[in-house]
Amino acid sequence: MSKYWSAITENIRPYVPGEQPKDRKYIKLNTNENPYPPSPEVIKAIKQAANETLRLYPDPAGDDLRATLARYYEVKKEQVFVGNGSDEILAFSFPAFFTPGKPVLYPDITYSFYPVYCNLFHIDYELVPLDEEFTVPADAFYKKNGGIVLANPNAPTGKCMPLHSIRSILERNPDSVVIIDEAYIDFGGESAVAMIKEYPNLLVIQTLSKSRSLAGLRVGFALGHEDLIEGLRRIKDSMNSYTLDRLALAGAQEAIKDESYFRQTTKKIIALREKTSEELRRLGFKVIPSCANFIFISHQRCPAGELFQQLRGKGVLVRYFNLPRIDNYLRVTIGSDEEMSSFLKAVKESIAET
Numbered sequence: 001m002s003k004y005w006s007a008i009t010e011n012i013r014p015y016v017p018g019e020q021p022k023d024r025k026y027i028k029l030n031t032n033e034n035p036y037p038p039s040p041e042v043i044k045a046i047k048q049a050a051n052e053t054l055r056l057y058p059d060p061a062g063d064d065l066r067a068t069l070a071r072y073y074e075v076k077k078e079q080v081f082v083g084n085g086s087d088e089i090l091a092f093s094f095p096a097f098f099t100p101g102k103p104v105l106y107p108d109i110t111y112s113f114y115p116v117y118c119n120l121f122h123i124d125y126e127l128v129p130l131d132e133e134f135t136v137p138a139d140a141f142y143k144k145n146g147g148i149v150l151a152n153p154n155a156p157t158g159k160c161m162p163l164h165s166i167r168s169i170l171e172r173n174p175d176s177v178v179i180i181d182e183a184y185i186d187f188g189g190e191s192a193v194a195m196i197k198e199y200p201n202l203l204v205i206q207t208l209s210k211s212r213s214l215a216g217l218r219v220g221f222a223l224g225h226e227d228l229i230e231g232l233r234r235i236k237d238s239m240n241s242y243t244l245d246r247l248a249l250a251g252a253q254e255a256i257k258d259e260s261y262f263r264q265t266t267k268k269i270i271a272l273r274e275k276t277s278e279e280l281r282r283l284g285f286k287v288i289p290s291c292a293n294f295i296f297i298s299h300q301r302c303p304a305g306e307l308f309q310q311l312r313g314k315g316v317l318v319r320y321f322n323l324p325r326i327d328n329y330l331r332v333t334i335g336s337d338e339e340m341s342s343f344l345k346a347v348k349e350s351i352a353e354t
């Protein structure tokens with residue numbers, strides 16, 4: 001608290017990111033980063049862009065990157081928006097499409113940034129309870145609302161929603177914007193991107209942070225009807241016209257173009273996710289079937305909070321959310337082969353100690 005804070009600053013409840021510790025070297029399985037480096041083409045392009053042109057502002061619209069994304073997803077450039085990470089695009093979306101007094105719907109267990117934006121922009125929300133297996137009940141979204149936000153695959157559960165459920169939610173809500181946050185879609189699940197041509201109220205948001213190994217570059221994008229994209233641009237240009245710098249624009253383009261590299265790395269992560277899930281089940285864990293680059297697990301005997309601390313003591317960082325309904329679960333990012341071997345070794349030791 002400070003007497004210099006505005007009422008806004010005093011009343012917000014900021015998001016708490018997973019820790020990036022500096023005290024010792026951890027095996028970091030807590031923020032869903034990709035264990036593989038970005039494509040060598042990305043590094044090359046960034047190095048090439050690091051020249052005297054940094055004197056100049058970047059293209060405020062990010063047109064070259066938008067054109068690359070438009071070609072890749074077979075949409076028009078006017079249907080693409082680029083932002084400084086998908087978190088920024090989500091942040092723009094709340095004031096762009098949602099209105100105070102008209103509650104937005106999203107699941108009770110989902111990405112914890114959504115309530116932060118609602119709080120910041122004074123947008124009311126109603127939580128839709130997931131069932132015991134963390135399934136999203138599509139029919140709970142067939143009611144009056146001021147907008148809908150769904151992460152697919154969901155976070156932190158990793159569960160994906162069938163496309164026909166998303167289609168029925170879109171059919172029943174022609175008057176609200178439906179945002180599908182597809183941060184993890186490249187690791188499984190069916191993308192809703194093709195449906196943007198059919199539904200003018202659908203906005204699909206993706207990121208280069210996870211499947212393209214570029215969490216440090218801060219690039220996300222959204223695909224939707226031209227009018228939605230124009231809405232996002234109006235908000236962006238009321239805050240900061242140059243959200244993506246020259247280096248990010250240059251690197252992001254190559255990340256999209258190097259399709260084969262990205263296919264290889266995602267394939268490895270998916271295979272290791274399945275293998276790790278199997279091993280954990282053998283060790284007495286419940287593992288929610290995942291379509292993402294992480295798994296959500298709960299041990300039948302060892303409480304998640306204690307396991308989290310034990311693993312931390314052994315140099316393995318995972319994510320623990322001390323929140324209703326999920327306080328006996330751990331979210332574990334799928335790392336490299338070596339990292340997952342060390343993780344499993346630490347898990348076995350921890351269970352034996354409990």
Ligand SMILES: *Cc1c(COP(=O)(O)O)cnc(C)c1O
Nearest residue numbers: 085086087111155183207209220
């Ligand atoms: C990681 C994540 C994002 C944000 O990613 P950026 O790094 O900001 O692009 C958005 N939504 C979900 C569900 C995520 O897990």
